Amino acid sequence: MTRSLETAMAAAAAAVEAAIAALLPRGSGPEARLHEAMAYAALGPGKRLRPLLLIEAGHVFSVPIEHTAAAAAAIEMLHAYSLVHDDLPCMDDDDLRRGRPTLHRKFDEATAVLAGDALLTLAFEAIARPEVDPDPALRLKLVGGLARAAGACGMVAGQAIDIAAETAPIDLAETRRLQSLKTGALIAFACEAGGLLGRADAGELEALRAYAADLGLAFQIADDILDVEGEEAAVGKRLRKDAAAGKATFVDHLGLAGAKAEAAALARTAAARLASFDERADVLRALAQFIVTRRA
Amino acid sequence: MTRSLETAMAAAAAAVEAAIAALLPRGSGPEARLHEAMAYAALGPGKRLRPLLLIEAGHVFSVPIEHTAAAAAAIEMLHAYSLVHDDLPCMDDDDLRRGRPTLHRKFDEATAVLAGDALLTLAFEAIARPEVDPDPALRLKLVGGLARAAGACGMVAGQAIDIAAETAPIDLAETRRLQSLKTGALIAFACEAGGLLGRADAGELEALRAYAADLGLAFQIADDILDVEGEEAAVGKRLRKDAAAGKATFVDHLGLAGAKAEAAALARTAAARLASFDERADVLRALAQFIVTRRA
Numbered sequence: 294m295t296r297s298l299e300t301a302m303a304a305a306a307a308a309v310e311a312a313i314a315a316l317l318p319r320g321s322g323p324e325a326r327l328h329e330a331m332a333y334a335a336l337g338p339g340k341r342l343r344p345l346l347l348i349e350a351g352h353v354f355s356v357p358i359e360h361t362a363a364a365a366a367a368i369e370m371l372h373a374y375s376l377v378h379d380d381l382p383c384m385d386d387d388d389l390r391r392g393r394p395t396l397h398r399k400f401d402e403a404t405a406v407l408a409g410d411a412l413l414t415l416a417f418e419a420i421a422r423p424e425v426d427p428d429p430a431l432r433l434k435l436v437g438g439l440a441r442a443a444g445a446c447g448m449v450a451g452q453a454i455d456i457a458a459e460t461a462p463i464d465l466a467e468t469r470r471l472q473s474l475k476t477g478a479l480i481a482f483a484c485e486a487g488g489l490l491g492r493a494d495a496g497e498l499e500a501l502r503a504y505a506a507d508l509g510l511a512f513q514i515a516d517d518i519l520d521v522e523g524e525e526a527a528v529g530k531r532l533r534k535d536a537a538a539g540k541a542t543f544v545d546h547l548g549l550a551g552a553k554a555e556a557a558a559l560a561r562t563a564a565a566r567l568a569s570f571d572e573r574a575d576v577l578r579a580l581a582q583f584i585v586t587r588r589a
Numbered sequence: 590m591t592r593s594l595e596t597a598m599a600a601a602a603a604a605v606e607a608a609i610a611a612l613l614p615r616g617s618g619p620e621a622r623l624h625e626a627m628a629y630a631a632l633g634p635g636k637r638l639r640p641l642l643l644i645e646a647g648h649v650f651s652v653p654i655e656h657t658a659a660a661a662a663a664i665e666m667l668h669a670y671s672l673v674h675d676d677l678p679c680m681d682d683d684d685l686r687r688g689r690p691t692l693h694r695k696f697d698e699a700t701a702v703l704a705g706d707a708l709l710t711l712a713f714e715a716i717a718r719p720e721v722d723p724d725p726a727l728r729l730k731l732v733g734g735l736a737r738a739a740g741a742c743g744m745v746a747g748q749a750i751d752i753a754a755e756t757a758p759i760d761l762a763e764t765r766r767l768q769s770l771k772t773g774a775l776i777a778f779a780c781e782a783g784g785l786l787g788r789a790d791a792g793e794l795e796a797l798r799a800y801a802a803d804l805g806l807a808f809q810i811a812d813d814i815l816d817v818e819g820e821e822a823a824v825g826k827r828l829r830k831d832a833a834a835g836k837a838t839f840v841d842h843l844g845l846a847g848a849k850a851e852a853a854a855l856a857r858t859a860a861a862r863l864a865s866f867d868e869r870a871d872v873l874r875a876l877a878q879f880i881v882t883r884r885a
Contacts, residue, residue, distance in 0.1 A: 318740075318741045318742050320742065320746065323750045323753040323757070324741070324742075324746040324750055326753070327745065327749040328741060331741060378703075378706060383697075383698035383699045384699050401679075402679035403677075403679045406677060406702065407745050407748055407752075409706075410670075410674060410706075410709065411741035411745040411746075413709055414709065414736050414739050414740035414741070415736065415740055415741060417735075418733055418736030421729050421732040421736070422733070429725035429726045429729050432725075432729055433717050433725050436713060436717040437717050437718070439713075440710050440711065440713050440717070441714060444711055445614045445620070445623060445627060445710070445711060449623065449707040450616065450620040450623060452703055453619065453620045453622065453623040453700070454618065456699050456700075456703075463619075467618075470618075
């Protein structure tokens with residue numbers, strides 16, 4: 294493979310951060326605080342996993358990063374909003390995120406709600422822009438796809454189920470469904486969007502979606518393993534919170550060894566979903582492995 | 590004028606409520622509660638002012654209500670989200686809205702944050718749909734316009750300034766700017782969207798925007814007057830809260846008589862902005878007068 298995963302990750306992060314910085318508002322009145330909060334959430338440290346997936350899915354079809362970065366910025370802003378709202382006191386009540394105070398701790402709760410709302414709104418403005426793709430019909434498909442992945446039958450439904458699970462424990466099947474909605478839907482859309490920008494055909498899009506489904510689940514199982522085995526300093530957020538909240542994780546359902554085996558198996562099948570693609574999919578293949586071996 | 594304002598308001602409300610009901614999700618799992626909360630917020634009692642403006646602006650160009658109701662539903666869902674989040678304990682902390690418990694009082698705070706997020710997301714999904722208009726480029730223009738009106742330099746900025754004003758009092762000019770963002774931007778977009786769907790030319794769009802700017806300000810001044818003179822039972826929300834929160838209203842800046850005079854003058858100029866339109870704009874003209882004489 295010509296590019297290492299590390300190189301690709303760094304390139305995706307740099308491209309998407311530049312694109313986000315160009316989109317963020319910079320007001321001078323009393324709304325300046327809101328705008329600072331948006332930058333704090335969207336440009337803070339982060340793995341930029343979803344932008345990487347979109348950019349690399351586009352790369353499979355030779356779409357240059359200069360072209361995919363605009364849509365990737367929209368998805369990352371949407372992801373950033375979801376973290377801000379999930380961290381709120383009335384939700385997961387987290388005070389640490391990516392090694393820094395969560396937004397409502399750094400600013401205040403009202404600003405956190407509003408900055409999240411504004412980032413969500415800006416994500417839709419961003420993905421509708423001509424920079425994303427010259428074809429208006431394709432951009433509309435991205436608007437609709439992003440909304441479905443993020444909305445009441447996607448990511449927000451997953452968060453609602455997650456909160457409900459604190460008081461009414463759920464089984465393994467429902468835990469899988471929760472995660473496929475809460476984190477899987479946006480990960481799948483990131484891969485699909487890269488394919489759409491590359492004019493992938495139906496079979497190619499299906500392969501990307503299958504890869505994303507396995508990768509998303511592997512990512513979440515790895516997250517649950519890190520929650521048990523990880524170091525807070527490296528992971529950058531409070532750990533062992535799920536157990537305290539009474540939430541059953543994949544580790545609870547499968548055991549630590551079982552969870553590790555399932556994550557590894559999913560990483561292998563994720564890579565195998567890309568068998569019909571050439572070496573331009575090597576970064577996506579390497580990413581599947583990285584997802585389950587990361588320490589943070 | 591062939592149709593009364595009352596007839597037009599009832600028709601707009603019925604059409605937009607049917608369109609919203611068709612768009613709302615109806616899950617059966619733990620996410621059912623989220624979906625119920627979305628319906629509670631989007632289909633509860635309300636004036637449906639923004640849908641009426643969009644539908645009537647379209648009517649000026651003979652766009653039938655069957656056609657404008659889809660975009661109007663998107664704007665009303667976006668408005669509903671903004672009320673849900675504005676009412677949150679960390680924001681305006683209201684327990685009464687449109688004569689019923691606010692969403693976080695009826696459900697819970699987490700559900701209120703999530704239902705707002707989901708309605709905002711659904712608004713963008715809705716306005717991108719083919720039902721809105723056959724022209725993809727026009728639908729993209731509506732997506733971008735809605736996002737700008739609702740986002741960090743529009744409605745959300747207005748709410749941020751409003752919250753900041755609780756601790757740092759603002760003058761009349763800044764109060765006007767606050768309101769032009771917090772309520773004016775979406776009202777203006779509603780009028781503009783109706784014109785766009787009717788293929789209005791640049792001059793016609795400008796007339797609609799000017800009408801909306803006057804109408805939006807008149808609406809807000811009337812709201813402040815109602816806050817002083819209104820009956821809670823009729824208005825359906827807690828009154829006299831601004832004074833308690835130390836927020837300066839138009840009545841504080843202009844006096845009660847001055848505020849009434851300004852609202853009446855704005856209603857007249859709003860109607861005058863429509864001078865170049867024929868009798869199809871009569872409902873919009875009547876609405877300007879109604880806005881400043883309403884008791885609720």
